[in-house]
Amino acid sequence: MASLRQIKTKISSVKGTSRIMSAMKLISAVKLKRAQDLLMAYRPYSDAYQETTLNVAKRCDPESHPLLRKTDEPKKLHLVFLTSDRGLCGSFNSSLIRKLETYLVADTKTYDEVTFSFLGRRGRDHFAKEGFKASSSYIGITERNYTEISEKVSEELTREFIKGDSDEVILVYNYFKSALIQEITYEKVLPIEASSESEDENLIDYLYEPNKKGILSELLPKYIQVRVQRAIQESMTSEHASRMTAMENATSNASDVIKNLTLLYNKTRQAMITTELMDIVNGTEALSKGDD
């Protein structure tokens, strides 16, 4: 049985850890609040942007802009993979990585070539170990710089797509459903194509001002940027939510551990007292027997 001192040290170390974890939980809660506010404000904008763009794409001939180009048999796939930079956020990164690995094995057979962009250290490091080469990677994405980063990423994606180095671009990230639920999401952003479910035959084309070409070349690249930025924000908000939940679980786990250790400590102490008492009683008995 462990000595009293050992148990005591263990209790205080667990207490220390649990203090750190509950502090991290509080920090994540604050960060989550801020990221969530930004995300909720951005969602209507990006949704509206998407609606407008897809509406335009539905009415336009795919020939009218390179970003609308459709390939019958896409051969080159570009995956943009969003993870976090830091760990301690539960299964946020690991489940995303696992899902992507299964996807790579199962669903990418039809492609000749798969390239990657990594946003976030965790995904990059994992796939670097596996020997995947990234065409680009970004780390250190925060609330302050995600607009610039999304601009850079989308510019690269657009350039590559126009050059013909990729036929399809898919974003993989955690979609923020609520503080408790995050959903792994695959989103095809390029080529830009409207869902064909609502087949309105009498679509009237827009009047474009100043002209169709000018508008498309302004609208479409910006649309890619909006989608990338939205994905970054979703992923960042999910990360904070996931970390908050993980830290909350860890804190309550730690208090269970402390409870058990304290119980063990008290039991050991009681056992020691009992043994000591027995020693004394036995000693006195032996002495008094000797007196008789």
Add this chain to the structure above:
Amino acid sequence: MADRIHLKVITPTELVVDEQVDEVVAPGEVGEFGILPGHVPFLTTLHSGELKYKIGNSETKLVVEGGVADVRNDTVSILTDGVKEN
């Protein structure tokens, strides 16, 4: 045909206007344009400038910083980078 237009003014950080209005005047790329109910689908980029809309007799003015205007089915969506209220 609806007798009013649904106007939405949205920026990356906020939903500024979401209302039924009677008339919208916006600063288009090639000049100011007005939208009344029943307008044909219309898409244009915007200049920085004044966006006006009327509800009954009261007129409201906003300053938009560029962006896109999407007019479709009596809905006007103004997607702009920023808005300053006058």
